[in-house]
Amino acid sequence: MIQRIVIIGTGLIGASTGLALRAAKFTGTIAGFDASGTELAAALENGAIDTVLHSRAETITACESASVVILAVPVLAILDWMHLLAPVLKPGQLITDVGSTKLQITDAATRLFAGVQAATFLPGHPMAGKESGGAALAEATLFHNAMWLCTPPTEREPSAIEQEWRSWIAKFGARTLDLEAAHHDELCAWVSHLPQMLSTALAALLEDTFGNDPARRAEIDAIGGRALREMTRLGASPYSMWRDVALSNTDPVAATLLALEQRLQHIRENLKTPELREEFLLANKFRERR
Numbered sequence: 001m002i003q004r005i006v007i008i009g010t011g012l013i014g015a016s017t018g019l020a021l022r023a024a025k026f027t028g029t030i031a032g033f034d035a036s037g038t039e040l041a042a043a044l045e046n047g048a049i050d051t052v053l054h055s056r057a058e059t060i061t062a063c064e065s066a067s068v069v070i071l072a073v074p075v076l077a078i079l080d081w082m083h084l085l086a087p088v089l090k091p092g093q094l095i096t097d098v099g100s101t102k103l104q105i106t107d108a109a110t111r112l113f114a115g116v117q118a119a120t121f122l123p124g125h126p127m128a129g130k131e132s133g134g135a136a137l138a139e140a141t142l143f144h145n146a147m148w149l150c151t152p153p154t155e156r157e158p159s160a161i162e163q164e165w166r167s168w169i170a171k172f173g174a175r176t177l178d179l180e181a182a183h184h185d186e187l188c189a190w191v192s193h194l195p196q197m198l199s200t201a202l203a204a205l206l207e208d209t210f211g212n213d214p215a216r217r218a219e220i221d222a223i224g225g226r227a228l229r230e231m232t233r234l235g236a237s238p239y240s241m242w243r244d245v246a247l248s249n250t251d252p253v254a255a256t257l258l259a260l261e262q263r264l265q266h267i268r269e270n271l272k273t274p275e276l277r278e279e280f281l282l283a284n285k286f287r288e289r290r
């Protein structure tokens with residue numbers, strides 16, 4: 001029975017997980033630790049956690065007796081916490097994460113949480129989020145109707161506690177889907193990381209071009225409509241999260257960016273040819289299925 005949960009990283013996803021647990025009637029304790037006191041206070045204030053852990057040492061001690069530890073920090077910090085916690089966690093405990101890339105985390109899990117003496121590590125990734133981080137924006141319903149991707153090592157049977165954690169994910173309204181980790185990262189480069197980089201590039205280009213010219217900037221702000229808002233929404237995303245995505249999924253993200261560069265070049269070279277129509281027909285076909 002899952003009774004004690006520790007959430008490390010009480011920002012948007014960590015705090016939303018705490019709120020989703022409470023909304024699903026989890027009655028055990030939820031302790032939280034975050035490098036930022038502001039985020040911890042906000043998570044306590046909105047009820048995502050009920051106990052504050054004040055230091056790394058106190059957090060490691062709390063993890064020793066936790067049923068489930070959830071790592072909800074940026075990807076490279078997830079790897080750091082895995083190294084810190086592997087020696088203190090035991091069989092019967094579950095450690096999981098919510099990081100946006102999975103290959104490095106799954107490889108580390110295979111090394112650090114192997115054998116009968118180890119806790120279960122379930123690499124996870126909810127496909128739901130927002131362009132702005134922080135506990136203040138956390139929502140109990142964030143994971144409703146979302147996919148919750150998992151990349152467990154293939155050769156093992158799910159432990160009882162892993163199965164119980166998966167049933168909580170279902171109670172959040174999400175659906176788990178197991179994928180191989182490299183496949184996950186390649187897919188997410190296309191469906192998540194490329195759209196993020198495209199939006200970042202567009203917003204940065206507009207800021208660079210018009211940001212220092214108050215009159216032009218005011219014009220852009222006044223006339224830009226839904227198209228501009230939607231296409232630049234992800235431009236508000238924090239570098240703190242995306243730096244680690246870029247560092248831990250560099251080759252797949254670079255490959256999708258190169259494909260997009262070539263596509264844009266093709267459009268630029270065909271603005272006055274019937275090829276442009278073919279591009280629009282292909283794009284229309286993609287949207288018909290969404």
Ligand SMILES: NC(=O)c1ccc[n+]([C@@H]2O[C@H](COP(=O)([O-])OP(=O)(O)OC[C@H]3O[C@@H](n4cnc5c(N)ncnc54)[C@H](O)[C@@H]3O)[C@@H](O)[C@H]2O)c1
Nearest residue numbers: 009011012013035036039073074077099100129130133134
């Ligand atoms: N935002 C999204 O859309 C989204 C969706 C799914 C998964 N994720 C993944 O979830 C994780 C958290 O993202 P988020 O959106 O909640 O970001 P966030 O910035 O809202 O929260 C991350 C928190 O981690 C804390 N932190 C950073 N390093 C730490 C460390 N070493 N120890 C303790 N705390 C530390 C920060 O202070 C921050 O409060 C990331 O791995 C991200 O890739 C994000």
Ligand SMILES: O=C(O)C(=O)C[C@]1(C(=O)O)C=C[C@@H](O)C=C1
Nearest residue numbers: 100126127128129130131191192
């Ligand atoms: O901000 C959003 O709209 C998101 O959905 C965020 C989004 C995504 O690309 O789907 C971004 C990264 C995460 O790893 C998962 C979710």
